[in-house]
Amino acid sequence: MSAQEHPLVTAYRQFSPTSESLAERTQAVFPGGDTRSSAHYDPYPLVIDSASGCRMWDVDGNEIVDFMNNFTSLIHGHAHPDVVAAVRSQVAKGSAYAAPNTDQIExxxxxxxxxxxxxxxxxxxxxxEGTLMAIRCARAATGRQKIMKMEGGYHGSYELAEVSLVPFVDGRGPLEAPASQPVDGSFPESVFHDTVICPYNEPDLARRLIANHAHELAAVIVEPVLGSMGMVPATTEFLECLREATLDHGIVLIFDEVITLRLNEGGAQTPHAVTPDLTCMGKIIGGGLPVGAFGGKRELMQLFSPERERPVMHASTFSGNALTMAAGLAAMRVYTQADTERINGLGARLREGFNQTFAQAGLAAQMVGSGSLSNIHFTNDAIHDSRDSMAAMVGAGHISRLLHLGMLRHGVLSASRLMYCVSTAMTEGEIEFAITALNETLQELRPFIEQDRPGLLVA
Ligand SMILES: Cc1ncc(COP(=O)(O)O)c(C=O)c1O
Incomplete structure (x- = not known):
């Protein structure tokens, strides 16, 4: 702890002394004290001992309601009885066969x-791996190389899937033609040549960019809700425009529904009534175990058929392993359309309650999102793309981090970027609990907002 440490960070340390003592060990073995950068937060993350339903218990015995759900992947929260039974039964029968099994087929x-x-x-x-293979499929199908991705879009842990994820002000270029920007120093030049960046939720600009690059574009890949950059929903008009323009020019349209599949039994493509050529999935379909998938039109997917001469390569040792398939099948069987509607409603109630609380506190802040997926932004301006999210993030400064730590002390876990998602293990009770926690946390934060970020107070 440093002499000038923020009092609310000190309060977090007092709340989690055992996690703090374990942080010394994680700092020694993991760079920055974590095995996964996206899950890390300052000064150290809580070390979790166990979890059940929508609750987790840390090593100090604190009970936390989990609104993060391993970055939206735990659709039923933790340790759903059907998933536990399926995994228990399968693990005794072997975990990976490198052969089809009936759970995989089902x-x-x-x-x-x-x-x-x-x-x-x-x-x-x-x-x-799902988005990577979908992109390879599109390249093989079209014989073209370049990929159009959205500014602020995230499709996984490789450069092409991350390029221009964060629209840093210096170097992002004009909205009409955003530059391909690295997020770190690991990006090869080839990635900038291989990508065309499209502004999100701008149908006219997208149409023009697609037409200009049509001869070299294999695919357009888009998330129906911009997940990593603040749960910004796409408009139906935008998705329809991408569909029309890609059809006009013979470009493969890929929906990355790794996050959004939870929004409807048929994914976000169902309520938007826009059908892509390929869809990437992950997270909820594994029942809490590591997973991904990609699929689409038969003629495209047939490019992978081993019965073809020189099929598109697709290996991967643990793809379709029996343990993940058992967990995923158990979880998806009990995730019905009625469940999607119920938790989407809880998500809407969460946004309504948070937005009322921000307004009562006189704060320029809002929660946006779609269905069970939400994110807080410190601004009252409309959030329509990643540039808007970025501006709000910069404006909030350290207040976001203090809100995240404060909510943890009040028993609510979100992602540190203030993403919240609802699981089927939740009821109205957990939503009201989170709204009360927000109210209490904002009262503690108020003096620091007045002192450090008075611009966030609505006059
Ligand atoms: C939209 C989207 N696509 C792809 C991925 C990559 O999935 P995974 O982390 O399972 O590799 C993520 C992960 O958060 C995601 O949010």
């Missing part, structure tokens, strides 16, 4: 029956 059939764009699919071990 999970694939369930997904294909629900998601309109999917005739056939392939499982992968992560969402990252």
């Amino acid at each position: 999970l694939a059939e369930l997904i294909a029956a629900r998601v309109p764009s999917i005739d056939q699919l392939r499982f992968t071990s992560s969402g990252t």
Whole structure:
């Protein structure tokens, strides 16, 4: 602890002394004290001992309601009894056969029956691998190389999937033609040549960019809700425009539904009534175990068929492993359309309650999102793309971090970027609990907002 440490950070340390003592060990073995940068937060994350339903208990015995759900992947929260039983039964029968098994077939059939764009699919071990394989499929199908991705879009842990994820002001270029920007020093030049960046939720600009680059574009990849940059929903008009323009020019349209599949039994493509050529999935379809998938039109997916001469390569040791398939099938069987509607309603109530609380506190802040997916932004301006999210993030400074730590002390976990998602393990009770926690946390924060960020107070 430093002499000038913020009093609310000190309060967090007092709340979690055992996690703090373990942080010394994690700092020694992991760079920055964590095995996963996205899950890390300052001064150290809580070390979790156990979890059940929508609750987790840390090593100090604090009970936390989990609104993060491993970055939206735990659709039923933790340790759903059906998933536990399925995994327990499967693990005793072996975990990976490198051969088809009936759970694998049934999970694939369930997904294909629900998601309109999917005739056939392939499982992968992560969402990252799902988007990677979809892009390879598009390149093989079109013989073209470049990929259009959205500014602020995230598709996994490789450079092409992360380029221009964060629209840093210096170097992002004009909204009409955003530059391909690295997020760190690891990006090869080739990635900038291979990508065309599209502004999100700008149908006219997108149409023009697609037409200008049509001869070199294999695919356009888009998230129906911009997840990592603040849960910004796409408009139906935008998705329809991408569909029309890609059809006009023979470009493969890929929906990355790794996060948004939870919004409807058929994914976000169902309520938008826009059908892509390929869909990438992950997170909820693994029942809490590592997973990914990609699927789509039969003629595209047939490019992977081993019966073809020189099929598109697709290996991956743990794809479709029996343990993930058992967990995923158990979880998806009990995730019905009625469940999607119930938790989407809880998400709407969460946004309403948070927005009322921000307004009562006189703060320029809002929660936006779609269905069970939400994110806080410190601004009253409309959030319509990643540039808006970025401006709000910069404006909030350290207040976001203090809100995150404060909510933890009041028993509510979100992602440190203030993303919240609802699981089926939740009821109105947990939503009201989170709204009360926000109210209490904002009261503690108020003096520091007045002192450090008075611009966030509404006159
Ligand atoms: C929209 C989207 N696509 C792809 C991925 C990559 O999935 P995974 O982390 O399973 O590799 C993520 C992960 O958060 C994601 O949010």
